[in-house]
Amino acid sequence: MTVTNIHVIDQDSAYDFYVNKLGFNLVDDIPMGPDTRWLTVSPPDQPDLQLVLFPVKVSKMFPKETAETLISLIKQGIFGCGVLTCSDIFATYEELTAKGVEFIKPPTKEFYGTEALFKDDSGNYFSLQPLNNFGNENNI
Amino acid sequence: MSSKQEFTYPKIYLYRRIVQSKLFIDSNYARHIDLDNISDEAFFSKFHFIRLFKNVYGKTPHQYLKAIRIEHAKKLLKDGQSVSEVCFLVGFDSLSSFSGLFKRMVGQPASAYAAIHKHNKALAAKTPLAFIPGCYAYQHGWSENSNFEETDL
Numbered sequence: 001m002t003v004t005n006i007h008v009i010d011q012d013s014a015y016d017f018y019v020n021k022l023g024f025n026l027v028d029d030i031p032m033g034p035d036t037r038w039l040t041v042s043p044p045d046q047p048d049l050q051l052v053l054f055p056v057k058v059s060k061m062f063p064k065e066t067a068e069t070l071i072s073l074i075k076q077g078i079f080g081c082g083v084l085t086c087s088d089i090f091a092t093y094e095e096l097t098a099k100g101v102e103f104i105k106p107p108t109k110e111f112y113g114t115e116a117l118f119k120d121d122s123g124n125y126f127s128l129q130p131l132n133n134f135g136n137e138n139n140i
Numbered sequence: 141m142s143s144k145q146e147f148t149y150p151k152i153y154l155y156r157r158i159v160q161s162k163l164f165i166d167s168n169y170a171r172h173i174d175l176d177n178i179s180d181e182a183f184f185s186k187f188h189f190i191r192l193f194k195n196v197y198g199k200t201p202h203q204y205l206k207a208i209r210i211e212h213a214k215k216l217l218k219d220g221q222s223v224s225e226v227c228f229l230v231g232f233d234s235l236s237s238f239s240g241l242f243k244r245m246v247g248q249p250a251s252a253y254a255a256i257h258k259h260n261k262a263l264a265a266k267t268p269l270a271f272i273p274g275c276y277a278y279q280h281g282w283s284e285n286s287n288f289e290e291t292d293l
Contacts, residue, residue, distance in 0.1 A: 003276075028264065028271050028272075030264050030265075030272070031268075032268060032282055033282075036280070038268065038271065038272050038276075052276065059280070059281070060279070060280065060281040061279045061281075087197075087198060088197075090149055090151075090152075090155050091155055091158065091159050094155050094156055094159040095159050095162065095163065098159065098160075098163060107149065140151045140154050140155060140158070140192055140195055140196065
């Protein structure tokens with residue numbers, strides 16, 4: 001996989017979330033008209049994977065009703081965008097919380113391993129898990 | 141009426157202190173800071189602090205500080221700042237130390253890194269569609285806009 005989407009409601013807010021809070025690297029930020037831009041980021045250790053911060057707005061791609069429905073679903077937190085792994089789930093939880101990231105679920109031991117859930121600025125949610133979910137997730 | 145219980149886990153207070161020290165480095169990387177400053181922020185002895193920090197982040201605080209300075213240097217070089225300006229902006233005292241460390245960590249000289257990104261930035265401004273998969277450009281209607289020049293790339 002080289003390029004994939006995250007549907008966002010506001011690109012400026014999404015930039016702040018993914019770059020300044022999650023610590024993703026900016027790949028491209030190219031103006032493509034008065035109200036939109038090609039905005040892609042990548043996880044710090046995966047420079048070859050581009051996540052398009054894809055704005056949902058009334059356009060050729062999203063007729064008005066579709067855009068409104070999709071925005072409503074995003075805000076309701078319907079969409080899970082995947083799993084982010086980290087070396088230490090408790091340290092990552094503390095850091096993201098300190099930076100204002102909203103957690104739906106703190107690090108919790110489940111039958112499949114330890115997991116936390118957080119939302120981005122639009123409402124999309126991510127699972128956060130330690131790299132080795134069945135090993136020692138507490139490094140201190 | 142019940143109060144919301146704060147989430148807690150083993151060694152939560154140790155974690156919070158280590159994370160706060162990491163955030164301190166993130167905010168103060170451009171200043172002259174040393175381990176005594178950082179371990180003081182975390183209320184640890186220097187040795188204990190280094191050990192815990194490395195357990196969590198895989199790097200000693202000093203290694204992490206160098207890495208953060210180089211990451212910020214890369215961003216500033218991409219923004220068009222000169223190598224000598226960037227060196228001092230990210231907290232290095234000597235251009236030769238900065239240049240040597242940059243090359244070791246990034247794999248190319250800072251000047252070469254800056255030149256490549258300057259070239260790419262100019263190309264993106266002139267032919268943005270070269271950087272966007274065709275399917276996305278089509279879905280957005282960008283490929284129909286004659287202002288976004290097509291390219292053979």
